[in-house]
Amino acid sequence: MKKAKEIIMQIVFLIAACVSIGAVALICIFLFANGFSGISQIGLGKFITGIQWKPLNDIFGILPMIIGSIYVTAGAIIVGVPLGIICSVFMAKFCPEPLYRIMKPAVNLMAGIPSIVYGFFGLVVLVPMIQDLHGGSGKGVFTASLLLGIMILPTIINVSESAIRAVPENYYEGALALGDTKEKSIFRTIVPAAKSGIMAGVILGVGRAIGETMAVIMVAGNQPVIPNTLFSGVRTMTANIVIEMGYATDLHREALIATGVVLFVFILIINLCVSALKRRTEDE
Numbered sequence: 001m002k003k004a005k006e007i008i009m010q011i012v013f014l015i016a017a018c019v020s021i022g023a024v025a026l027i028c029i030f031l032f033a034n035g036f037s038g039i040s041q042i043g044l045g046k047f048i049t050g051i052q053w054k055p056l057n058d059i060f061g062i063l064p065m066i067i068g069s070i071y072v073t074a075g076a077i078i079v080g081v082p083l084g085i086i087c088s089v090f091m092a093k094f095c096p097e098p099l100y101r102i103m104k105p106a107v108n109l110m111a112g113i114p115s116i117v118y119g120f121f122g123l124v125v126l127v128p129m130i131q132d133l134h135g136g137s138g139k140g141v142f143t144a145s146l147l148l149g150i151m152i153l154p155t156i157i158n159v160s161e162s163a164i165r166a167v168p169e170n171y172y173e174g175a176l177a178l179g180d181t182k183e184k185s186i187f188r189t190i191v192p193a194a195k196s197g198i199m200a201g202v203i204l205g206v207g208r209a210i211g212e213t214m215a216v217i218m219v220a221g222n223q224p225v226i227p228n229t230l231f232s233g234v235r236t237m238t239a240n241i242v243i244e245m246g247y248a249t250d251l252h253r254e255a256l257i258a259t260g261v262v263l264f265v266f267i268l269i270i271n272l273c274v275s276a277l278k279r280r281t282e283d284e
Helices: 002-042 044-049 063-094 097-112 115-134 141-151 153-166 169-177 182-193 195-211 214-219 237-245 250-283
Strands: none
Touching: 002 044, 002 250, 044 063, 044 250, 063 097, 063 141, 063 153, 063 182, 063 195, 063 237, 063 250, 097 153, 115 141, 115 214, 141 153, 141 195, 141 214, 153 195, 169 182, 182 195, 195 250, 214 237, 237 250
């Protein structure tokens, strides 16, 4: 009887795994099949390096959106990654228990807030603040980066904190026994030992930043041009798809799906680069 239950559970797990893999495979097949059709009609060079996006004239160049996505994601990394890692170290090793009981639910609450609510926060708080400090519309690369940096904090904090807590206490005690202070023991011993988990949190945060749409639409300005300053309006690839997919037809629709293919490739390249960096650091 026990063996039969084990076989049944193995079959259930196998079916679940096959369904998951099949769903991912179907998404990839649909994306690439429809995307390559549009790219072949437009031309890969014109599509990737074109600086004009004029669907009414059948001109589809997504270079401004690619650069916009890179700028906004890079800004979010600069804002969110250091803050997230430092906050996770504080919560895991320095935070008093009464304060931790407040901070942990607050971080979890941040993770559950819908992106549209973050967008309203950016529109009501960040945009007027940037207007007062710099002038202009207040919408642009800087505002979108700042908002995305806030949005990726819960992901980085939760994953990094779990990785830091998973490091055996012997590492910390050994560093203290060798004469290091508490701070040096944590940053020179515990954090490097938890780098794999911290890197995983950073990857998840970057994935959310580059794929975020609604919040970015509300604070980025959404001009399909290459931004020349931090405060210039910008349109990301995801925002471009969401804004225009509702009324797109024929080649216009295929161009938007092809934009999704480019976004997919970008995320794949980021994951491969981080994995290679992780293997290199582990070998060292």
